[in-house]
Amino acid sequence: MACGYGCEGKGMWFTPEVRRILAYSKPVDLRKSIDGLVGLVKSVLAEDPLSGSLFVFVNRRGNYVKLVAWDRTGWCLFAKRLEHGHFHFPHPDTKQELSLQVFQLLLDGIALGGRH
Numbered sequence: 001m002a003c004g005y006g007c008e009g010k011g012m013w014f015t016p017e018v019r020r021i022l023a024y025s026k027p028v029d030l031r032k033s034i035d036g037l038v039g040l041v042k043s044v045l046a047e048d049p050l051s052g053s054l055f056v057f058v059n060r061r062g063n064y065v066k067l068v069a070w071d072r073t074g075w076c077l078f079a080k081r082l083e084h085g086h087f088h089f090p091h092p093d094t095k096q097e098l099s100l101q102v103f104q105l106l107l108d109g110i111a112l113g114g115r116h
Contacts, residue, residue, distance in 0.1 A: 020053040021098040023106075025089040027060035034075045037068045045095055056098070056106075062086035065107070085109040 024045055032040075037057055041049040049055070054069040063086055067078040088111035090102055098106065105112060 019051060021056065021100070021103045022047060022053050023056040023058075023089055023096050023098055024094065025058065025092075025096060026094050027062075028057040028066075030057065030059045030064055030066050030079075032066075034068055034077050037066060037077075038075070041068070054103075056103070058087050058089075062088075080107060082109045088112060 022045060024040065028037075028040065037055065038049045040057065041047050041055050045055070047053065047055070049068075050070045052070065054067055057066050057068075058064065064079065064081045065087055067076075067080075069076045087106055087109060089096060089106065090098070090112040102112060
């Protein structure tokens with residue numbers, strides 16, 4: 001994939017260009033496209049969307065996530081919907097930084113931390 005985040009395998013999600021994985025755990029209207037999500041990165045997360053970080057957003061039902069990131073040439077937008085289950089963030093914090101391992105488990109719909 002041109003933007004270096006690929007979805008062919010779990011190891012492909014995180015490349016050296018990605019500095020951090022930041023998740024916003026409050027529900028977001030995921031009808032938003034890149035521009036709307038980048039606006040949230042700036043206004044709500046108070047982060048630089050051009051920093052090379054990967055930003056994660058979840059819908060109200062918790063079964064759909066969108067990821068947005070800037071690579072050297074443009075924006076990348078990814079989406080994943082779980083057919084069964086929900087995405088579970090490891091902490092109750094609204095804004096949280098995820099490790100690659102936690103991010104991969106989150107994408108698999110595996111609950112971390114306390115019982116849900």
